[in-house]
Amino acid sequence: MDIYKRNNVTILGQGVQPMIFAHGFGCGQQMWRYIWPAFEKTHKIVLFDYVGSGGSDNTAYNPERYGNLNGYAQDVLDICNALDLRDCVFVGHSVSSVIGLLASVKEPERFDSLVMVGPSARYIDEAGYFGGFSQADIEELLDTMDKNYIGWANFLGPAIMKNDERPELAGELTDSFCSTDPIIARQFAQATFLSDNRTDLANVKHRALILQCSNDLIAPVEVGEYIHKQMPESVYRLMQATGHCPHLSAPDETVRLIREFLS
Amino acid sequence: MEQAKHILQELPCGCAVLDISGSLAYTNPTLCQLLGSSEDAVRGTSIESILTVASRIFYQTHFFPLLNLKGEVSEIFMTLKTANGTHVPVMVNAKVSTENGETVYICVFAPVWERQKYEEQLLSAKKAQQKAIEENTILNGLKAQLEMNQYQLDRKISILRERNNAYLQMSKVFMHDMQEPLRKISLFLDALFGKDRGEVAYDDQRKISIIRKSILRLRHMTRSLLDFVQISAPEESVTFLDPKRLIIEAKEELEKEASASNFSIDIGDLPHFEGRESQIKRVFIELIKNALQNTLADRPLNIQVTAVMVQENVYQHQTDKYRYTDHIQMEIKDNGSGFEGQYDSYVFGLFNKIDARSGGAGLGLALCKQVISNHYGTIKAQAEPGKGACITIVLPIRQSAG
Known part of the structure; x- marks a missing residue:
């Protein structure tokens, strides 16, 4: 099994300590393009796509495995193993924060610290817990995804990356751009939004940074505060950035806070 | 210019301009009409306020990232939420543009009642x-x-x-x-060189003592192997085990033996799991024994046992089969002499010993591995010389496939 090909692994940077960037539900490693260049001098940058996302090898997709976030965590561990990575800084967006957390509990020696961008341990509300969504909301989301598959080819067709400052990236990104198989994307949505990882939070042994956006619909402030409370050793930073993708909308603030945490 | 403005006002589809933070900087009358609202009411609010919850998630996870990376998106299906809460299915096209040097997103919304x-x-x-x-x-x-x-x-x-x-x-x-020939060798050795056989040359005495030691060692090894073969006799039934109790019992048993010196064990909260009691207890005994054999002279042995619940794939050998179930992941960490990293898997081999001087037969960890495998679990060792060893055991909470 060629993990490089399977997970479309990209290795960049001149540093020694590995820094793994893991994308969330919806896209691929391109999501990090404003962030990783800030760390290429100091770290070994590892970018990848989960099987079924981005430019990964979709033939390796197994619905039994990826119906569970632990299957995605195994992707992270497979990459660590293939590259023989140790003491990694793991930067995960959204559901990847939890995927990285699961991986860090299983093989602690691989990790040094976790950076969780917009994490949530449980999306659906229940008595005594605020997750931000009702079961009906999530079902409507799955329906919305289904409806967008009609125009899917158009939606996810190859795109030319506009990146005037880093023209060297243009070619590499063209084909692997966010191409997600509709059935896989729907299962990823299910695995993500129906998961409940609240009891896993207390198992974390590593330093962790929680980057919480203001006004984040997907991971509201209450959810970030809940995670911080369950992980008393974690560092919690409420960002000025709004929305769920600070690495796209506020890369400067995101980079600054990660740097602060790592130094 | 006037004409352009007029067209925008009369445009038969909704049109909005978002600023970089996703706030509605402009909405045309058709969109306001669709929303059952006024431009004043929606201006400055977030695009999310005019979307249903599901469409908001889709906006954040797909629409916004794609628009940013690609510069434009088209034919995206979303649902608008009107002022009075009703839903309007729309097809959205959007592109990134600049206005007075600022990045803006221009979106058009076409209702798709029929198409829908x-x-x-x-x-x-x-x-x-x-x-x-x-x-x-x-x-x-x-x-x-x-x-x-x-x-x-x-x-x-x-x-x-x-x-x-x-x-x-x-x-x-x-x-x-194997015992029988050993017994005979021993017997006839005594007969040949026993006490009443008079003077034996010094050199011969040395040789005899080596033979005697070897006999003892062989006896010990055959007994160990018998133990190894018999440990996993599957007659014992599976019950729900309290690992903490088993560890305490294992400790007490070892303390009764003269060889076990003073040592301490700290046990954290350990989830209960299914297993064969005597076998699992034996694992704890062997692990503690192993730690006792590898202590450092200058510090008393301390063992720390902690555990967490994780989900692991129950299929270990079939590739492409996955079913994640609850497992206990237990760490047994000591402050002993440890060993070099390259021996991580070597230590589980039969009769493999890192330190030839240590007292054991090199069987304990092999036995542990056998028991853990018989319980569909995994065991691994990690250590650093001088810092101690850490044994990690992962076992399913339930033994049956329910």
């Missing part, structure tokens, strides 16, 4: 068809797989039966056949 109905029908037909195809493919695949598995299982049963027979024979060999 067709699409729904199309989708449900497609889903039904997809389901039928999938079920059929899945069933055919399963049938072929089942046949293959049965075939392989049958062969494995033959091999295992054969091996089990060999094992039973081996235990008989260790019990009797």
